[in-house]
Amino acid sequence: MDAEDEEIQKAAVMANAHSFISQLPDDYSTEVGQRGVQLSGGQKQRIAIARAILKNPPILLLDEATSALDSESEKVVQDALDKAMQGRTVILIAHRLSTVINADMIAVVENGQVTETGTHRNLLDSSKFYNNLFAMQNLNPVHESRDTSSSPEPANTQQISPKEIEQAKEPREPDSQLKESPKHEEQERGKSAIFFRIWFDLNKRDFGRIALGSFAAACSGISKPIFGYCIIAIGVAYYENNAKREVENYSIFFSIIGFLSLFSHTVQHYFFGMVGEKAMTNLRRALYSGVLRNEIAWFEKPENNIGPLTSRIINDTSMVKTIIADRMSVIVQCISSILIATIVSMVVNWRMGLVAWAVMPCHFIGGLIQAKSAKGFSGDAAAAHSELVALASESATNIRTVASFCHEDHILRKAKISLENPRRKCRRESIKYGIIQGVSLCLWNIAHAVALCVLTPAFQTLDRKTEIEPAIPEDSNLDRIKGSIEFQNIKFNYPLRPEVTVLNNFSLQIEAGRKVAFVGPSGAGKSSVLALLLRFYDPMEGRILIDRKEIREYNLRWLRRQIGLVQQEPLLFSSSIKANICYGTDGASETEIVEVSREANIDEFISNLPDGYETVVGEKGCQLSGGQKQRIAIARTLLKRPAILLLDEATSALDAESEKSVVSALAAINLRNNGGILSKTTQITVAHRLSTIINSDTIIVMDKGEIVEIGSHSALITASEGVYSRLYQLQSLAGEYILHTVALEMRIQQGHFKNP
Ligand SMILES: Nc1ncnc2c1ncn2[C@@H]1O[C@H](COP(=O)(O)OP(=O)(O)OP(=O)(O)O)[C@@H](O)[C@H]1O
Numbered sequence: 001m002d003a004e005d006e007e008i009q010k011a012a013v014m015a016n017a018h019s020f021i022s023q024l025p026d027d028y029s030t031e032v033g034q035r036g037v038q039l040s041g042g043q044k045q046r047i048a049i050a051r052a053i054l055k056n057p058p059i060l061l062l063d064e065a066t067s068a069l070d071s072e073s074e075k076v077v078q079d080a081l082d083k084a085m086q087g088r089t090v091i092l093i094a095h096r097l098s099t100v101i102n103a104d105m106i107a108v109v110e111n112g113q114v115t116e117t118g119t120h121r122n123l124l125d126s127s128k129f130y131n132n133l134f135a136m137q138n139l140n141p142v143h144e145s146r147d148t149s150s151s152p153e154p155a156n157t158q159q160i161s162p163k164e165i166e167q168a169k170e171p172r173e174p175d176s177q178l179k180e181s182p183k184h185e186e187q188e189r190g191k192s193a194i195f196f197r198i199w200f201d202l203n204k205r206d207f208g209r210i211a212l213g214s215f216a217a218a219c220s221g222i223s224k225p226i227f228g229y230c231i232i233a234i235g236v237a238y239y240e241n242n243a244k245r246e247v248e249n250y251s252i253f254f255s256i257i258g259f260l261s262l263f264s265h266t267v268q269h270y271f272f273g274m275v276g277e278k279a280m281t282n283l284r285r286a287l288y289s290g291v292l293r294n295e296i297a298w299f300e301k302p303e304n305n306i307g308p309l310t311s312r313i314i315n316d317t318s319m320v321k322t323i324i325a326d327r328m329s330v331i332v333q334c335i336s337s338i339l340i341a342t343i344v345s346m347v348v349n350w351r352m353g354l355v356a357w358a359v360m361p362c363h364f365i366g367g368l369i370q371a372k373s374a375k376g377f378s379g380d381a382a383a384a385h386s387e388l389v390a391l392a393s394e395s396a397t398n399i400r401t402v403a404s405f406c407h408e409d410h411i412l413r414k415a416k417i418s419l420e421n422p423r424r425k426c427r428r429e430s431i432k433y434g435i436i437q438g439v440s441l442c443l444w445n446i447a448h449a450v451a452l453c454v455l456t457p458a459f460q461t462l463d464r465k466t467e468i469e470p471a472i473p474e475d476s477n478l479d480r481i482k483g484s485i486e487f488q489n490i491k492f493n494y495p496l497r498p499e500v501t502v503l504n505n506f507s508l509q510i511e512a513g514r515k516v517a518f519v520g521p522s523g524a525g526k527s528s529v530l531a532l533l534l535r536f537y538d539p540m541e542g543r544i545l546i547d548r549k550e551i552r553e554y555n556l557r558w559l560r561r562q563i564g565l566v567q568q569e570p571l572l573f574s575s576s577i578k579a580n581i582c583y584g585t586d587g588a589s590e591t592e593i594v595e596v597s598r599e600a601n602i603d604e605f606i607s608n609l610p611d612g613y614e615t616v617v618g619e620k621g622c623q624l625s626g627g628q629k630q631r632i633a634i635a636r637t638l639l640k641r642p643a644i645l646l647l648d649e650a651t652s653a654l655d656a657e658s659e660k661s662v663v664s665a666l667a668a669i670n671l672r673n674n675g676g677i678l679s680k681t682t683q684i685t686v687a688h689r690l691s692t693i694i695n696s697d698t699i700i701v702m703d704k705g706e707i708v709e710i711g712s713h714s715a716l717i718t719a720s721e722g723v724y725s726r727l728y729q730l731q732s733l734a735g736e737y738i739l740h741t742v743a744l745e746m747r748i749q750q751g752h753f754k755n756p
Contacts, residue, residue, distance in 0.1 A: 012046075042522025045065060045068045058089065061091050070522050078099070082102070098730075116129065201286065206278060216263075216271070232348075233250065276324035293469075310389050472555070483681065487507055489505055491503060492528060492539045506705065507542075508700065510682060510684070519687065525702055538552070546559070566647050567633070568650065577614070578613040584636070600638060601665065605628060617632075627654045630652075698711065698712065699712065
């Protein structure tokens with residue numbers, strides 16, 4: 001291990017990232033996918049912290065940098081940061097007070113102004129606002145918890161009967177749909193002649209246009225041999241008696257041919273151009289929807305990152321236009337030239353005509369060589385292009401990280417390197433290409449016809465059969481689901497990381513309308529459970545049932561419309577707030593939009609903006625704070641009135657007060673089913689902040705892909721050695737809190753505060 005690796009490892013150990021990294025298949029060299037998609041939220045944060053520690057800056061800014069960490073990880077990271085940053089400045093921004101509690105100075109910021117400053121203890125003594133915040137985040141179940149006493153759930157009781165587990169263990173016939181090997185089908189289709197496929201989705205009228213264009217191209221083709229013939233005829237005519245007249249006639253004939261070529265070339269390019277453009281657009285559209293049809297795992301493969309995908313959708317498809325618009329017309333032109341030249345040469349000198357035909361195969365071979373060289377040449381250019389596009393898009397998306405690490409030069413160097421190899425290769429290729437061009441110039445056009453064989457990647461993507469078919473079965477004319485969920489013996493690993501088992505024999509039953517929460521250390525598999533429910537991935541073993549029916553039997557699009565998901569980093573689109581809230585729910589009324597915004601505690605903020613709901617939020621919602629984005633995403637999901645609501649750290653960027661009102665609004669959400677009967681939404685919440693989930697009906701504690709504890713908050717904290725009670729103690733800073741509460745209550749009694 002060299003010194004640099006050692007430094008990296010040291011930083012990772014400090015950021016509590018080393019243990020999980022060393023368990024990855026390729027250790028520190030493991031690819032994490034675009035924007036770290038192959039890592040959990042907490043793992044991403046720990047790597048980012050390691051990166052910051054490695055930079056060793058005099059000033060460190062941490063903006064909600066540990067919000068996705070479980071309390072234990074957060075504590076380790078904070079201790080490490082305390083050590084690493086001794087004598088230097090650290091500015092922490094956090095909603096979770098346990099994150100800032102040890103800061104030398106805490107500044108309370110309200111409406112862009114620092115309203116109070118002090119240490120945690122000073123502020124507890126002096127600030128009503130801080131006290132309120134603290135009180136809201138504490139985990140005392142006495143006042144807030146639902147009445148769980150009526151049905152206390154003992155720890156470690158999964159709601160699933162042994163019979164059902166046995167049933168679930170029985171080997172199932174693999175889904176007939178899954179039996180087909182998509183790869184095989186792909187290969188079969190790949191064999192179908194690409195030449196016939198470039199005329200993508202064209203109709204009869206387009207073929208009429210091609211016929212007209214071909215006729216014009218044939219006329220253009222005739223002009224060249226006729227021109228050759230006339231030149232020879234004029235040469236002969238000079239020696240005739242009526243030379244002047246003959247030459248005049250040929251001159252007029254030349255002019256006519258000139259005008260005819262002008263006309264035929266225009267018509268030829270017009271029609272072929274139009275058809276080429278249409279075929280390209282059709283192919284692009286089909287390819288785009290083909291791409292969107294694929295399952296999530298497909299997008300995580302390196303060859304399907306943004307760069308290669310853009311290149312396939314833009315470059316490969318534009319090849320279709322080039323072939324139809326430029327090459328095909330020229331090919332027709334050449335064929336007509338060859339035919340006419342043959343006829344003319346046969347008439348003038350049949351022996352010469354036969355010789356010309358005899359050498360024709362050499363020209364074809366030249367054309368083939370040229371096509372092969374064209375393939376190598378353009379292939380490298382495309383690869384270089386896609387790598388650069390990926391780099392540009394990733395750095396533009398993460399521009400804040402790039403800028404804060406002053407990484408611009410590094411990125412430019414990377415861009416240069418990504419272009420260097422292909423450039424060297426291209427130089428060699430271009431010399432080769434030039435030589436081959438020279439040799440086979442005469443059949444340049446035909447070479448491009450052969451180049452059709454190079455178009456495969458676009459069609460491969462188009463033909464790929466998605467492993468999770470979104471529209472089968474077609475029948476989606478079902479009632480709304482009620483929302484009961486059952487996981488039966490689920491075993492799961494991510495397709496790109498088969499060595500790591502993420503969920504192991506995971507079984508759980510959730511009744512419709514219940515509020516269930518997942519907690520546990522970072523990387524335990526909580527988000528993966530949600531991903532499986534939405535069928536972003538299918539499990540390797542086991543079944544998932546919704547309303548007692550396996551989720552594979554539902555039309556996926558229909559099913560996903562019944563499920564709402566709010567994630568920690570919600571993606572907003574560069575349009576108005578209203579459009580963002582309505583995203584995915586057509587025809588929502590103004591009243592409904594305002595109603596869900598109120599439920600998400602964002603209506604007041606929106607109404608105070610100059611353009612209200614019409615305010616444009618900027619690319620990815622960059623003109624909003626993290627908490628505002630989260631609340632808009634919650635409103636967007638609420639508008640769907642989902643039967644199942646999945647909240648994955650959905651309120652982590654909210655301050656305690658906002659979170660409290662959002663969580664209680666979410667708890668009260670009802671959905672109206674088809675029969676007009678009100679029934680409750682099933683809610684699954686993933687959160688590290690225990691105050692978010694304390695009132696859930698059932699709390700599931702996960703570790704290493706397994707359920708280790710299950711029960712209500714009150715039941716779980718009684719198991720003093722349990723994972724949950726440890727988390728609880730860590731987060732509530734229980735000892736200090738109890739003391740503080742007592743002190744606070746005494747002060748209330750003494751009339752210090754009216755309503756803390
Ligand atoms: N797309 C992916 N490809 C490969 N591995 C993945 C992918 N997504 C997550 N993982 C891995 O699966 C494991 C479980 O991740 P998951 O996101 O479910 O954890 P989590 O409990 O939600 O963690 P956190 O609390 O940090 O969000 C982690 O080890 C993670 O690295």
